[in-house]
Structure formats: structure tokens, C-alpha cells
Amino acid sequence: MKKLLFVGLSALLLAGCGDNQKESSGEVEDNKTEETVETKGPTQDELNAKLKEEAVEADYKELNSDNAPDKKKVFVKGEIGAVFEEGILGTFILNNENGIYTVNLLSVDEKYETGDNVTVYGTTNGKDETGIPQISATILEHNKEKTEAQTPTVDKPEVNEEKVVINRDVAIEEITNKIIEQNYNQTTVNKITVNENLGLNDGSYIVLPYLKWDAMNNSKRTKRLIEMYSDDLAANLAKEGDISEITVFWEVPYHLEGKNVAKFTYTKNGDSMSIGERWYDPSLKE
Template sequence: MIDLIGKYLVWRVIRINFFFLLILCTLLISACGKAENTSTSSSNLKEESIETKEKLNVKISLNKKIKDNKKILISGKSNLPKDTKLTISLECPKCTNYYYDFSNDVTVKEDGVFDYKFANEEGEEFEGGKYTAYAETSPDNLQTEDVRAIFGKDGVNLVGSNVSGGTDRIASAEINFKMKNPSKVKQKIKKNNAAEFTQKKDEELSILKSEAEYEIESIVEDNYTTASIEKIEINEDMGSGEPNKFIALVHLSFDAKNSAKTSYDMTEMFSDDLAAKIGSDNDSISQLSVFWKVPYISDKSAAKFSYERSGDKMIIKSKSTILK
């Protein structure tokens, strides 16, 4: 009897310990589950924070300034944060000797401005041709911690028309422009003409005419996207009392589809702007006439604006049109 009672008591103790062990395991499993949920929740919050961080709608514009055909200054305005690192590059694919140069050490200053100057070794002139300058944000590893925080990992927070790329996003902009090379024009003319005084005079006139024509062409192509050049004539102004003065006859086409009134307003604005730029940049042109075709309105000459020099300005002398 005593043995049975002893065995019963031992069985009870074992059973009680088993229940305690079961409860302890349950508590440990519950604690681990809560810790895992807390960790997962923290991770999700971190990812959500990255995804919902304020986006930066990037705006970048570029300008160029050429000095003596030997230096090209590329400047820019943007809303990029201060100390952003940029890569600025310059190329001329169709130059006789393919040209390419770059710098990856350009820093955005206060108010989002930046600049970089390109110059050839030993002060050589740039070859004439069409050039393109590019500016783009440098890789993450070159950016400061503050800039990386704004851009997000691999530029995930960068958006807008100036932004490209998928998993590795960059902000960029470009500007296209022409470089003229009058020294090469002079050399070519000198090779084709004799050394007599009268021929030298013709050479000088030819150079000045070429420069004037090239300058007008550059102004139109760089500034008036809805206009195209039909013909440019540069004639010597025989009525001028000064030597090396010219009359420029510029035939243009206004290619945008607009009403007659809007077309007239645009052609007048372009003509006035062209005259203003010529007035300040090229004093060899004493008179300027701008003839306009407007294909969407008429096949005939639609407008004409004539200007004459007054000091360093060109003033309107007459205007006529069929657009009103």
C-alpha cells in the first residue's frame, strides 16, 4: 500500500513539472514571436520612410560664354542642394580631330549655381563646329552624406524631366552651340588669293562677310526654335561713308502653326531681337532687312522688317506685312 502511495506521489510531481515546463516553453515562443514582429515592423517602417521621403523635382539649365574662341565657360542654375558633385563634359563629334574633355570635380554652390571653364593647352583656339556640353550628377560615392540623404539610395528620390535611369538615377542637362573659327577662314582665303593690295582688300571683305553671315546664322539657330533659314545675303554698303560696312538681307521662315496675328507678333519679336543682337555684336552691318515666309498662312512673302544702325544699336526703319 505504501509503495502504491509513493508511486502515485512521484507521478503527481512529474506531471506538475511537465505542465510547468509546457507553460515556460509557451511563454518563450510567445516572446520570440513578439520580438520577430517588432523587428519586422521596424524594418517595414524604415523601408516606408525611404519610399515616402519627399521627392526632389530636379531643374537644371545651362548657359555658355565663349571668349576669344579660346575659352568656353559653362555655367548652370539648378535647385540641387549645396555641395552636390557634378561631372561637366564637352564634346565635338564632327571636329576634324574628335574633341572630348570633362571634369568630375564641379561642386554646386549656394542657390544651386555652378560653372566650369574649358580651355585648350597652350591657349590654342577651339576648332570650328557644333559642340555639346553636358552636366550630370556624380555617383553616390562622390556625394556628401547630406546630399545622399536628399537624393536617396541610388537617386531614388530624384524626379522630373531632367532625371533619367532606373535603379541608378541621375539628374542631367545639356546645351548645344556652334564655335566659329575665323583664323581658319582667313588662312584658307589667303592661300587662294594673290598678295596684291586689291586682292587683300577683297580677302578682308570676304572674311568680314563670312563672319557676319555665320554670326546671323548662329543667332537664328540658337535662339528661334520655330524659325528656319531660307537664305542670308551680305552685300557691301556702297552708300556708307565708312569702309567695310554691309547690308544684311536675311530670309527666314516662321514654321509654327499659328494665327496670322500671332505669326506677325512672333516674326516682329524675332526680327527686333536679331537686330538688337547684331547692333551690339557686329558693327560691320550698317543695315538689316529681315524677310519672312509663313507657310501655314501664305506662299508669298508675309512680312518684312528693315533696320539701320544708330551708334551701337539698330533702329527700325520700316515694316510691312500681309498678316494683319
């Protein structure tokens, strides 16, 4: 009988210890949960709000120098140029009035496309492989003031049809000049020649812009940017229904003084322009 009583008491004690351990364990888990809640960091919205408060307008000269600051909080306004990768982790060129930036987005859930006038907020991240200052951005906002249309409208003379045909080449030259002036930094127009396309004999025109790239950049960066500008110019001129061919010539004094170092040809294909020849002088070989 004593033995049975002893066994019973032992079982009760063990059960009590087990309950205490569970309660103790539960308290530890509760404490851990509370700790996790207490140490949770700020949300992305909170980080973005802080970034907008602390960011300063980017200084292109500073960020394009050899001693450019890293991880500096900045914002830049400009027009989106070439888009290299789309989506929330996209990459594009941003044309600012003082220079060109490469923008790398970090989970930015905002739609965008070439020609959009935007402000990006982020941190500086050195330069890309072609030497363009980079910004890693977590905020992209569309500006209320929209950039003027890529292809400026030019009023045609209010005269008879014969007069309009005669002056169309002048209008095309003016349109081309405005596109270049409004969109392409560090670019000078040497001359623009507009001729009727006698090969097609359909009333369409050939446009020959002779341009100069005034920046002092390495050959890789120079090629990348003049290609981008040429493709963009061709895409804009394609909106003119009577331009059938374009050949863009580039002079880059930093690499070769007084001579053309690149030539890009385009032909009309439906509503767009198809790239033909891309020629480079040996001075631009990488």
C-alpha cells in the first residue's frame, strides 16, 4: 500500500513539473514574439518618407568627378531616355538639364516609359561601366509638368499646295533641329541636309543630320550615347509620314578632330525606322 501511494505521488509531481516546463517554455516563446515585434525595422514607406526629407538635388559635376560621393541621398528631375530593362528592377537613362544619369530601380512599383518627365529619389552608386553617374532609386514620381512632345509641331505655311511642297524641306530641318536641341545634351548641330528621295520618287525625303558630340568620354561610353541619340532621333522623325531615310553623321573631337567617327543609317519600315548600317572610325574601337 505504501508503495502504491509513493508511486502515485511521484506521478503527480512529474506531471506538475511537466506543466511548469510548458508554462515556462510558453513564457519564453511569448517573450521572443514580443521581442520580434519590438525590434521590427521601419517599413519601406517610412524609409521612402525619410529619404525624401533628407535627399538633396544631385550635383552633376560632383557626381561625375573622380571623387564622387557614394551612398549620398539625392533626387534628380529629368526625362527618361533609353530604357534598358523594364519593370520594378528596371534600368534607364535619365536626361537632366545638367547631364545624364543611369538610374537603377530597386522594387519601384510605378509604370514608366521613354519620354516621361520624372523625379527619382535614391542614393549615389558610383558610375556604370561606361562612366555615367549611377543612382539606385527607390522612389519614382511623375512630374505634373509634362515634357513637350518629342516631335515639335511646326505650323505649315497657309499658302497653296505648291508652296507647301517647296517649303517642306525647311519644315523638316526645323523639326530635326528642335528634337536635337530639346533632347540631346552636349550635342551640336553642324548642319542638316534635307533632300527629296529621288530613288523612290514618291515625294518622301532623306534627312542627313551632321552632329558633333562635345563630351570628353571614353570610346565605350561615346559609342553607347551616340547610338542611343541616333536611334531616338530616327524614332522621332519616323512620326513624320514623308521621311523615308535618315543618315546621322557624328563628329567627336575628343577622339578625332575635324572628321566623322560614326554613321548610322535608317530606312522607313511601316510606322517606324529600321536600323541599317552602323559604321565607326577606328578611333572609337574599344
